[in-house]
Amino acid sequence: MQELILRVWRDYKARHLDRPTMWTMVEARQYTRDTMVRNINSNNHHHRTRPAQWFSENGRNIRREFGRGFASAIRDEDYHECIDLIESHAFRLVRDHSTRSWVDLIREKCDTDNVNACEDCGHIDHVDNGSWAYDENWVCSSCIDDNYRWSDNRDCYITIDDWHDEQEQEEDDEDHIIGDYHDSKSVVGHIPSAYDKRKPRILLGMELEVEVNEDYSRNGKAEELYEEIKYVADHNGNMHQYCFIEHDGSLNHGFEIVTGYTGLDVHAKQLEFFKKPWRGVRSHDTRTCGLHVHIDKRGVSLFHACKMVFFINDSNNQKLIKDIARRANADYAQIKNKKASYQWLKRAKSTGNPLNYLNEERREALNFQNEDTIEFRLFKGTLRYETIMACLEFTYATWFFTRDTGVNELTTPNFINFICQPQNRESTKFLRAYLREKNYVIPKFAVVKPNPRFDDYKPQPPESLAA
Numbered sequence: 001m002q003e004l005i006l007r008v009w010r011d012y013k014a015r016h017l018d019r020p021t022m023w024t025m026v027e028a029r030q031y032t033r034d035t036m037v038r039n040i041n042s043n044n045h046h047h048r049t050r051p052a053q054w055f056s057e058n059g060r061n062i063r064r065e066f067g068r069g070f071a072s073a074i075r076d077e078d079y080h081e082c083i084d085l086i087e088s089h090a091f092r093l094v095r096d097h098s099t100r101s102w103v104d105l106i107r108e109k110c111d112t113d114n115v116n117a118c119e120d121c122g123h124i125d126h127v128d129n130g131s132w133a134y135d136e137n138w139v140c141s142s143c144i145d146d147n148y149r150w151s152d153n154r155d156c157y158i159t160i161d162d163w164h165d166e167q168e169q170e171e172d173d174e175d176h177i178i179g180d181y182h183d184s185k186s187v188v189g190h191i192p193s194a195y196d197k198r199k200p201r202i203l204l205g206m207e208l209e210v211e212v213n214e215d216y217s218r219n220g221k222a223e224e225l226y227e228e229i230k231y232v233a234d235h236n237g238n239m240h241q242y243c244f245i246e247h248d249g250s251l252n253h254g255f256e257i258v259t260g261y262t263g264l265d266v267h268a269k270q271l272e273f274f275k276k277p278w279r280g281v282r283s284h285d286t287r288t289c290g291l292h293v294h295i296d297k298r299g300v301s302l303f304h305a306c307k308m309v310f311f312i313n314d315s316n317n318q319k320l321i322k323d324i325a326r327r328a329n330a331d332y333a334q335i336k337n338k339k340a341s342y343q344w345l346k347r348a349k350s351t352g353n354p355l356n357y358l359n360e361e362r363r364e365a366l367n368f369q370n371e372d373t374i375e376f377r378l379f380k381g382t383l384r385y386e387t388i389m390a391c392l393e394f395t396y397a398t399w400f401f402t403r404d405t406g407v408n409e410l411t412t413p414n415f416i417n418f419i420c421q422p423q424n425r426e427s428t429k430f431l432r433a434y435l436r437e438k439n440y441v442i443p444k445f446a447v448v449k450p451n452p453r454f455d456d457y458k459p460q461p462p463e464s465l466a467a
Contacts, residue, residue, distance in 0.1 A: 008032060030055070051093075059093060066091045079110040086124050118143055133157040152181070152247050177222045177245065178255050184244035188260035191242060192234040195263025202296045202399055203261040204392055205373070209289040209381050211254035216280035218255060225257065228273045232266060242270050251288050254281075261294070261373075264427055267392055274385040281383065289381030290332065291388065293395040294373035300399075302354050305368065306345065307402040309358060311410040312365050312378070313338045320412045321365075323438045324394050324431075325378040326387075333377040334364045374399075390434035397428050416440060 054063075066085060073081035085091060086102050102124055103117045117124050118140035119133070130140040133148055135156050149163035150156075158166070179187070188205075195203060212218045222245045232242045241260065248256040259267070283289040300308075312321060313335055321335070322328055338344065348354040358368040367375035376398075379391045401418045402410065416435070419428040420443050432442050 054093065062091060062093050066094045074109045077110045077112075079106050079112050079115055080126070082106045082110065083115065083124055083126065120147065131157050133159070152249055155249065177219050177226070179244060179246040181247050181249065181256075183246050184258035187244045188241055188258060191232060191240045191260040191262035191266055192238075193263030193266040195265060198263075200296075200299045202299075202396065203263060204267065204296075204395060205261040205294040206257075206259045206267070206388075206392065207290075207292040207294070208257045208283065208388070209248060209251060209254060209291070210257065210281050210283045210383070211251060211286050211289060213280045213282070214253055218253065221278075221281055222255060224278075225273065229270045232270055242266070254289070261296075264389075264392060264396060268389060268430075271385055271388055274383055274388060278383055283381030283383045284326070286381065290377065291379040291381050291391055293376040293379065293392055294370070295376070295395050295399055297355065297368070297370070297372055297374050300355065300374070302348075304403050305355055305358055305374070307405070307407055307410060308374070308398065309338050309366055310407065311398065311402050311415075314410060317410070317412050317415075320415065321378060323440075324391065324434070326380040326382070327378075332363045333379075334361065335378075336364065386430055386434060389430035393428050393431040397424065397431060400424070416442065420444075 069085050070082060073079075073085065082102075083106070086094075103115055106115045106124075107113060114127050115124065116127050116130065116138040118130065119137040120139055120143040123140045123142070125140055127138065130138055131144050131148075133139045133144070133156060134154075139148065139157065144157055147160060148157040149160055151158045151163060151166055153166060190203070193203075195201060210221075212221050225243070225245065229242055231239045233239055242262075243257055243259045245255050245257055248254070259270075283291075311317060315337065318335070325333070327333075344358065344360065347360070348357040351357045356369055356371070359366060362369055363377065365376070365378040367377055376391075376395045382388055382391075397415070397419050401415055405414060405418070418424060419431060425432075436442050
């Protein structure tokens, strides 16, 4: 050890003789003493050999400037400024060669827990600018992007190597039966139906969340559903995939069933699977499952869309909405007083595509933020065939009711009268039966009032109508 110290001493002495302006002899002796103290003190676990620049005049100036700025930030309890100083390239000498725990110091002096150091690279930042890996290690956003992937199984970020291992295990366990979240977008699409010939052609798709009991296999239940309804043949005998099953992180031990876009006739045929009990699977009697219906946005004007918003959110219609949704106002299907303030409409009009911005949050009862569809998020999940069809028919009927009805006439009685009109009875039979069960008075035949604004209205003789 003594020989090592002597070599260091001789080296700096020689450098000083060659370049007297580099260090003074006092500085060289002080550096040697500091090195000896750090090496002798075996309890100093934070030992770092500092470079010559640390003790130079330039190094002292850098440390002084940093100290003044850091002290000022501490006095102001400005932890953002503290982070900026530590991460500044100008003060890299202080950051890289100080023995301090900067995170602990900032937390203590600024009375905050919002500062962390990256477990991978040591970068210090606000906790919102990173994520938690394995639920206990905070990693900055740069390292997350480069070295980690999200794990649905663990509900946290894991290393890329662990993620690949997990994917291989899932492939072995589930053989790709259950896809990843939103994989359905590249799998299911338009399915031909009799509704394609209607004008306007309005199609619907559905997302149904289900939970599988812990003593049943999710994979097994997905296979059961696929065996019954995965594919449907059109009138030419061509096969189309009707539904796709994918993971959903909001569920405990379940999956989401996503259908293609088609008419009510195809849905009614395929969903007959739910006429029989599905053992080991639940949806209505859970706190996690919902039923979301997507309907065409094509042909919808801003005025039409606003009437849809008013009808669903009107306080006078909430008994009808609650009865059909089977749940009250929820965080993930919010009902709001849209007539109390029209800022939401002004904000939408200020954008280039108002229809996509009629709701600020995706979790409102009506979500317009999808490019091609309007999402009805209000329904609670269900495995009852008649209830699923009633929800689909309610969405379909609402599209046309709000199109054809004046702003001041968007009432529950008018809606019930609308679904009973002859031209609407075929596409509302499950809805009318459902509302009868809820003790609504459903007239057998309603008075038909033609709407001269639309040329697609073709009244049918009452004797040709089914109940």
